[in-house]
Amino acid sequence: MSFTSLVFLIFAPGILIAYMMIPAAYRRHLVAAGSLLFYAYWEVAYVPLLFASALIDYFASIWIHRSSRPGQKRVWLLLSILINLGILFFFKYWNFFTDNVNHLIGTDLQGINVLLPLGISFYTLQTMSYTFDVYRGKFKPETNFLTYFVYVSFFPQLVAGPIERASTLLTQVRNLDLPSMKDVQRGFVLIAWGFFAKLVIADNIAEFISYSFLQTPGGLILWAISFVFVAQVYFDFYGYTLIARGLASFMGINLSLNFRQPFYAKNMTSFWQRWHISLTKWVTDYIHIPLARRFPQEPMRSFIAIMAMCIVGLWHGASWNFVLFGLVNGLMMRFWSPVARLLSVIPSNDLIREVFGRAMMVMCISFVGILFFIRDFSLLQSQIGTMFTTDLGLAALAAAPAKLDFLLGLIGMTIFFFNDWLVYRKMPVHVEASASVPFLREGILGCCVVAILLFGNFDVEGFIYFEF
Template identity: 30%
Template sequence: MSLISLPFMLLVTASCVLYYLAPKQWRWCILLLANVIFYVAASQALIIFLIGSILSVYIGGLAINKQIKLQKATIKSLEKDQKKAYKAMMKKRKQLILIVVLAINIGILCYLKYYGFFAGNLNAINALLHVNVNIAVKKFVLPLGISYYTLMAISYMVDVYRGKYEASPQLGKVALYLSFFPQMTEGPISRFDQLADQLYAGNEFDIIKFKSGLYLILWGLFKKLVIADRAALYVNPVFSGMHGGFTAFLAVALYTLQIYAEFSGAMDIVRGIGYLFGVHMEKNFEQPFFSKSIAEFWRRWHRTLGTWLKDYVFYSISLSKMNMNLNRSVKKHMKGNFGRFILSAFPLFFVWFFNGFWHGASWKYIVYGLYYYLIMMMGLLLAPVFTKIKDTWHLHEQRKGYRLFCILRTVLIVFGGMLIFRAHSLDDALQMLLRIFTMQETDILAHGLTLVDFGILIWGLVLMFIIAGLKERRVNLFALFDQKSLLLRYGIILIIGVSIIVFGIYGHGYQASDFIYGEF
């Protein structure tokens, strides 16, 4: 059941009506029922994995709570020399609970999503070593949203373990948090302390949030159906063929814009649906194409994944005993920029490795993550050289020309990453990159889009970037829109709505419901 399918929209409408008709204390039950209907319709019996995840983190969280309360009650009666040993013992107990719950959730994800990848690579290693062992390569149907709700389950357990908040004694609250139906397909990757209370509270009807939600949904549909799916008509055949020159470069550029329009459009729809129920969800995008560096780009692109990796991978590895020992050694023997480079290189490797591997069970996704890792590490290592060049040439970041250069440089680097991401394999990505520097083809109208299609696509992209530019200038678009006359507002809404109906790519023989990030 896609975010833009008619059954999904009917489910949202019915749920919204029932939500505000129900007594406040029972509104969370309406959401939970909608979650069940959505998930059963989308994944049927595979809902058992979601239920298992919900129960494991609920029970595991309460078990850690119990240990924390026991420790607080007992430690007061102990002598000073006994307290240290008792704390160490209780820490091991909590760690054991955490490890068991994480092993259940990560184990299920790895088995279902990555079994085929590991089996195939082990078979390749065995063949190289002339070991006569062949593991059956199986491919499983993945439960909808498993890559997303598993990360949310991990964050819940780790936060409870770290003492950020107590585990919830309410199973319904945990279930709502992990299964909120709009975010199951593509995220965002929410945190329990940000989302759970909003879902469980039974929110009052808020006309401002409701209108904002409808605007976001409409805008998300425009970006998906008018921009992203039209770009796909050009991108798909070019990436499937042996094209080069400007044709190939344009396909890479359009794919980058396609995935942005589609993924950010999906997030607009999800956040818009959240607003219909009075629920505020985290932004996943913050005008990434205005970034002046790759590090800034990734702070603006898929933000909830980035902050998740920072909080639960980067900090976990940075504070590990092995990394602390490395830090002490580096600080003792290495000084200056190279020392800082070494200190960052170790934990950031795992961040970018997991970033790539989370996206899919393929070496191309691992290389995709490490591509950005290498660029960031080179930037950090060569930072003194870049600073010297800027000082010599009097290049200041406030100057518009230099800012524009940095933005264009960042966009070209992102094109390289998106080429790896979209290509069918690493070999295809390399071949297409090499063909870009040839002049094999120049007829861009021979690959799925007419001149009229290109005109509509350019119009949509210009509109999208105008709105992004206003957001970048911190313009409150909702407030600005509501200040306009009723005639102008309804005129704009009508234009967007008619554009979706007339220019949207959908209909018989075309599955407009396939979202790129729905695969992950």
């Protein structure tokens, strides 16, 4: 079920109230049951798949820990990796694979006609990280399956992350305590702010952005449209993360930050260290760093870094535009430093360098944004071509729908970006900090609720990252 659905607004308070009322010994049972209900509401047929994913790494980690020989440990780890990636490949990438093979060599491989299991890309990486860390000896495996299953299926972050490590979430699940008053106050603020980001900003600009990319002949205006689209993804995904963190806070659990003011990054590497942090860190820790240590010399070092970003791109979806999205991001990250060093020799003051650097960041974000949105390669090629012409493309937007909604979304975006700037500058007056300040907290909550009720778009179902 979606956080923005009516059924969830009934489900979540019921679970949280019951959590606070029942004895501590039964809280894990409640959270596990609630997580299963949450997932089954979307598609009950995929509940066994969630169980299977949990069981694979639960037993693999135990067998890894019990094995006395390194070779045995590697066998169990390899089996875990192959089974997990095999399931992910079958459901998410099989059709992409068969289409390309059929096109290249003329075979007649058949695709599958099934829904992509919700959250499979998230919980698969979460269970795999657990097994990797047990293999590396970072901690002993969890022997209580119920505890481990709550770690895998914890409903606030089950279907769209953040991708939690056992060292952060599993240790908290072992002792599910009652939340403090500070946790409850923080939970209310995070949830309200998350709904504001999702309903007032992301959902209001969605229709206008889609029309601009798919129904117009493009033009220079697509640079601005693409940047706003990346912002839409940010507010949609960050809104989910804020709501997830708020729900977890009601159970005394702290989920990881998944975003840290990415639009204030000074280069593309910093951008990805601030955007979808849990995914970037997962790929860095389990793919990039191990390979870079093995092949530390150039050009292999750069190739590995670019390949890691291609994997990040492909993780988002089974389409060549996502591979291209990762490739372009990887190239930008590798070439940013030498280009920056070259530009630094140009005589100018610090303000000019700062403005130029920010402008370059905006252009890079805009360019990768269109790669992310448009999956049809012929349309993608056409629209990118118009971005490098002299045609502004403003006339075609006159017929765009939902212009008032778009304007409301832009106003909300300005407010949110200002709050991000306060956080970035470490000011003590941003929204999350207000959770511990009486009257200011209630004022912000009231403003969010009023804005959501008056200006929220309740017609958009789900979150963008549900697709991944």
